[in-house]
Amino acid sequence: MRVHMKHNPILEGTDTRDSLRVVTKRTTTAIAILPLLLAIWGPLVTSGCVGGGKSGGVRNIGMDVTPSPLDFGTVTVGSSSSQTMTVSNIGVAEFTLTKISASGPEFTISGLSAPATLAPGQSINLTVVFKPTSAAQESGKILAAINTQGLQKVGSLKGMGSTSSLSITPSVIGFGNVSVGGPISQPLRLTNSGSASVAIASAIASGSGFSFSGLTTPQTLTPGESVNFTAEFNPKSAGAQTGTISIETAGASVDVGLNGVGVSSAGQLVASATSLSFGSVIIGSTPSQQVTLTNTGNTSADISSVSLIGSSYILSDTMGKAVLAPNQSANLIVEFAPKTAGNLPGTVTISSNATNSQLVIQLSGVGAQKGQQQSVALNWDRSVSQVVGYFVYRSSQPSGPYAKLNPQASPENSYTDSSIVSGQTYFYVVTSVNSENIESAYSGQASVTVPGS
Numbered sequence: 001m002r003v004h005m006k007h008n009p010i011l012e013g014t015d016t017r018d019s020l021r022v023v024t025k026r027t028t029t030a031i032a033i034l035p036l037l038l039a040i041w042g043p044l045v046t047s048g049c050v051g052g053g054k055s056g057g058v059r060n061i062g063m064d065v066t067p068s069p070l071d072f073g074t075v076t077v078g079s080s081s082s083q084t085m086t087v088s089n090i091g092v093a094e095f096t097l098t099k100i101s102a103s104g105p106e107f108t109i110s111g112l113s114a115p116a117t118l119a120p121g122q123s124i125n126l127t128v129v130f131k132p133t134s135a136a137q138e139s140g141k142i143l144a145a146i147n148t149q150g151l152q153k154v155g156s157l158k159g160m161g162s163t164s165s166l167s168i169t170p171s172v173i174g175f176g177n178v179s180v181g182g183p184i185s186q187p188l189r190l191t192n193s194g195s196a197s198v199a200i201a202s203a204i205a206s207g208s209g210f211s212f213s214g215l216t217t218p219q220t221l222t223p224g225e226s227v228n229f230t231a232e233f234n235p236k237s238a239g240a241q242t243g244t245i246s247i248e249t250a251g252a253s254v255d256v257g258l259n260g261v262g263v264s265s266a267g268q269l270v271a272s273a274t275s276l277s278f279g280s281v282i283i284g285s286t287p288s289q290q291v292t293l294t295n296t297g298n299t300s301a302d303i304s305s306v307s308l309i310g311s312s313y314i315l316s317d318t319m320g321k322a323v324l325a326p327n328q329s330a331n332l333i334v335e336f337a338p339k340t341a342g343n344l345p346g347t348v349t350i351s352s353n354a355t356n357s358q359l360v361i362q363l364s365g366v367g368a369q370k371g372q373q374q375s376v377a378l379n380w381d382r383s384v385s386q387v388v389g390y391f392v393y394r395s396s397q398p399s400g401p402y403a404k405l406n407p408q409a410s411p412e413n414s415y416t417d418s419s420i421v422s423g424q425t426y427f428y429v430v431t432s433v434n435s436e437n438i439e440s441a442y443s444g445q446a447s448v449t450v451p452g453s
Contacts, residue, residue, distance in 0.1 A: 061091060061095050061146045061147070061149075062089055062090045062091015062092065062093070062095075062120070063087065063088070063089065063090070063091070063095065063097075063144070063146060063154060064087075064088045064089075064090045065085060065086070065087055065088075065142055065144075065154045065155040066085070066086050066088070067085075067174065067259055068142070068154075068155035068156055069155070069156040069157065069158055069242070070083060070085055070128055070142070070155065070156070070157050070158070071158050071159065071172055071242070071244075071257030071259070072130040072157075072158070072159030072160075072171060072172060072257065073159065073160065073168070073170075073171030073172045073244075073255050073256050073257040074159075074160040074161075074162045074167075074168065074171060074253070074254045074255045074256075075130055075131075075132050075159055075160070075161060075162065075171065076132075076161075076162055076165075076167060077132050077133065077134060077135055077161050077162065079131070080129050080130060080131035081129070081130050081131075081159070081171060082127055082128065082129045082130075083127075083128050083130075083172065084125050084126070084127060084128075085109070085125070085126045085127070085128050085142070085155075086123050086124070086125050086126075087100070087118070087123060087124050087125075087126060087144075088118075088121075088122070088123035089118040089119060089120050089121065089122050089123070090120075090121075091120060092120055093120065094117055094118060094119045094120065095117070095118060095146050095147055096115045096116065096117045096118075096146065096147055097112065097114065097115065097116045097117075097118065097124075097144060097145070097146060098114050098115045098145045098146070098147070099112075099114055099143075099144065099145040099151065100112055100114075100126065100142065100143065100144045100145070100154075101142075101143050101151070102128065102140050102141070102142060102143070102157060103140045103141040103143060104138060104139070104140035104141075104157070105133070106130055106131055106132050106133060106138045106140065106159070106161075107128060107129070107130055107138075107140040107157050107159075108128070108129045108131075109126055109127070109128050109129075109142070110126065110127050110129070111124075111125065111126040111127045112124070112126055119436070119438070120438075121436070122436075128157065130157070130159040132159060132160075132161025132162075133161065134161050135161050135162055136160075136161055137158070137159075137160050137161075138158065138159050138160070138161060139156065139157060139158045140156070140157040140158075141153045141155070141156055141157070142154050142155035142156065142157060158257075160253075160254075160255050162253075162254060165192055165193050165194025165196070165198060166190060166191070166192055166193075166194075166198055166200075166221070166247065166249060166254045167190075167191050167193055167254065168188055168189070168190050168191075168245075168247070168254055168255075168256050169188070169189045169191070170188070170256075171256060171257065172256065172257040172258075172259075173186045173188075173231055173256060173257070173258050173259075174259050174260065175233040175258070175259065175260030175261075176260060176261065177260075177261045177263045177298075178233050178234075178235055178260050178261065178262060178263065179235075179262075179263055179264075179265045179298050179299070180235050180236065180237060180238060180262050180263065180264055180265055181234075181235075181265060182234075182265070183232050183233065183234035184232070184233055184234075184260075185230045185231065185232045185233075186230070186231050186232075187228060187229075187230055187231075188212070188228070188229050188230065188231055188245075188256065189226055189227075189228050190215070190221070190226060190227050190228075190229065190247065190254075191221075191224075191225075191226040192221035192222065192223055192224065192225050192226070193224070194223060196223060197220050197221065197222050197223065198220065198221050198249055199218065199219075199220045199249060200217050200218060200219050200220070200221065200247060200248070200249055201217065201218055201248045201249060202217050202218070202247075202248045203215050203217050203245065203246065203247045203248070204245070204246055204248075205231075205243060205244070205245045205246075205258075206243050206244050206245075206246070207241055207242055207243015207244060207258055208235075208236060208237075208241050208243070209233055209234050209235040209236055209241055209243075209260070209262065210231070210232070210233055210241070210243035210244075210245070210258050210260075211231075211232050211234070212229055212230060212231045212232065212245055213229065213230050213232065214228065214229035214230050215227065215229035215247075231245060231256065231258060233258065233260040235260065235261075235262025235263075236262070237262055238262045238263055238264045239261070239262055240259070240260075240261045240262075241259065241260055241261070241262060242257070242258065242259045243258040243259070244256065244257060244258060245258065263298060265297075265298055265299045266297045266298065266299060266354070266355045267295050267297040267299050267300055267301030267302070267324070267326075267352065267353060267354035267355065268295065268296045268297035268301070268354050268355050268356065269293055269294070269295060269296075269301050269303075269324070269350065269352055269354045269356060269359050270293070270294050270295075270296050271291050271292070271293055271350075271359055271361060272291055272292040272293075272294075272407065273291050273361070273407045274359075274360070274361055274362065275361065275362040275363070275364070275403070276289045276291065276334055276361060276362070276363050276364070277364050277365070277405065277419045278336040278363075278364065278365035278366075278419065279365065279366065279375075279417070279418030279419035279420075280365075280366040280368045280374060280375070280418045280419060280420060281336055281338055281365055281366065281367065281368065282338075282368050282369070282370055283338050283339060283340070283341065283367050283368065283369060283370075285337075285338075286314075286335050286336065286337040287335070287336055288316065288333055288334060288335040288336070289333070289334055289336075290331050290332070290333050290334075291331070291332045291333075291334065291348075291361060292329050292330070292331055292332075293324070293329060293330050293331075293332060293350065293359070294324075294327070294328070294329040295324035295325065295326055295327065295328055295329075295354070296326075296327070297326060297354060297355065298326055299326065300323055300324065300325050300326070301323070301324045301352050301353065301354040302321070302322075302323050302352055302353045303321060303322045303323070303324065303330075303350060303351070303352045304321060304351050304352060304353070305321070305349075305350075305351045306332065306348065306349070306350050306351075307348070307349045307351075308346065308347070308348055308349075309346055309347040309348075309349075310344065310345060310346020310347060310363055311339075312336060312337060312338050312339060312340075312344040312346065312365065312367070313334055313335065313336055313337070313346040313348075313363055313365075314334070314335040314337055315332070315333070315334060315335075315348070316333045316334075316335055332348070332350075332361075334348065334361075334363065336363070336365045338365060338366075338367030338368075339367070340367050341366075341367045341368060341369055342366065342367055343364070343365075343366055343421060344364075344365050344366065344367055345362070345363065345364055346362075346363035346364070346365075347360060347361070347362060347363060348360070348361040348363065349361075364419065365419070366419060366420070366421060374418075374420055374422065374450055374451075375416050375417060375418040375420065376416070376417040376420055376426065376428075376448055376450070377414070377415075377416050377417075378392060378414060378415045378416070378417065378428060378430075378446075379413060379414035379415075380413050380414075380430055380443075381413065382413045383432050385432070385434070386434060386435065387432040387433060387434055388409060388411065388433055388434060388435050389408075389409025389410050389411045389432070389433050390409060390410055390411075390412075390413065390415075390430055390431065390432050390433070391404055391405075391406060391409055391410075391430065391431045391432075391433065391439065392404070392405045392406055392410075392415045392417070392428065392429075392430055393405065393428065393429045393430070393431070393442065394417065394426055394427065394428055395426070395427045396424065396425070396426060396427070397427065398427050398445070398447065400427075402427075402429055402442070405417060405419075409433045420450050421450065422450055422451065423449075423450060423451075424449070424450050425447060425448070425449040425450075426447065426448055426449075426450070427445050427446070427447045428445065428446050428447070428448070429442040429443050429444070429445050429446075430442075430443045431443065
């Protein structure tokens with residue numbers, strides 16, 4: 001039987017036609033080849049509305065500008081200070097940044113080679129310079145033009161101009177992500193670069209979770225003298241925070257901008273696969289597969305038990321009561337040892353104190369007598385686009401939902417499905433993946449009915 005299916009490619013207007021051929025293999029039986037068009041890789045979504053992110057963003061565009069506000073702290077009049085600003089696409093569709101600028105003559109933004117197109121998940125770094133002309137608090141807006149839209153506010157800028165000879169290094173501290181209840185400190189250095197002594201009257205920290213230590217007031221710094229002290233961020237709750245350390249003298253104040261993000265303390269277990277399919281296995285054989293468990297949280301994950309349902313399966317490494325530190329991994333090995341013919345389902349349940357307290361891995365396999373093992377062979381034309389591999393999906397229904405058969409993208413343009421049952425009809429689609437791990441839409445569908453035993 002020969003079937004011709006059309007599929008509309010979704011990337012860059014390329015009308016590339018690939019084909020998928022399906023063959024069912026058994027000892028004495030074969031199924032006719034079915035042609036199928038394979039979609040080239042491309043973004044799964046070509047339009048959408050994510051919003052502007054925490055910095056304000058541009059209407060209907062998934063744009064995020066960090067940090068915002070961008071605080072330069074105190075900068076001496078006549079000198080300048082530069083910081084890096086990141087523009088990211090946190091949406092589901094690409095956008096083109098045609099212009100970005102700062103309001104106010106004290107701030108300038110450079111580094112954009114316009115127009116710059118950002119795909120989902122992509123970001124660029126730009127340089128922002130603050131050069132105060134007077135001893136005053138200055139503020140400005142970050143303005144961006146996206147696609148065909150005009151300039152709109154996407155973030156804010158601030159800085160203090162000072163004529164004081166006192167300077168603090170660094171003038172801004174970004175603490176990054178900090179676990180709630182787990183304080184982090186950063187060193188600071190206060191210097192009198194003038195030719196006269198400076199009397200420090202007081203110092204105060206503002207902003208939730210921010211503090212400092214090691215700086216005594218009042219005190220006097222002679223010309224060229226420096227003093228070291230420490231800033232600390234100890235978030236009390238999750239969320240972004242900003243603050244300031246202000247040092248007061250008789251003539252002016254010197255400020256340090258502070259920012260950080262409090263994150264909840266929790267373990268998070270992630271499995272490399274949530275299902276294991278052993279396919280059709282001859283009775284008496286014992287193939288094995290491995291699942292890697294990783295703690296992606298910021299505190300330890302205590303695994304209290306690993307339980308198994310299904311008499312045809314064996315856990316060769318139960319891990320016991322393992323404790324996984326952040327970013328630590330452990331391997332779980334499952335063997336399939338069928339004793340009877342037919343479908344043999346199973347389940348592995350991992351219990352822990354992680355946020356996802358129970359992680360379930362579904363097991364499937366088919367016991368087969370010798371000489372009865374069957375398989376479906378899939379092959380397709382390679383995509384003309386730059387791809388790193390392909391995923392194969394299968395369903396028992398003509399319109400899905402589809403289950404992924406290979407956990408890792410395969411560079412080969414063929415796949416053998418051995419986890420089939422006699423008399424069952426299966427429906428297959430394929431996707432391709434590029435180097436940025438962006439997966440295409442499903443190809444057209446091919447179907448095959450496995451002959452009965």
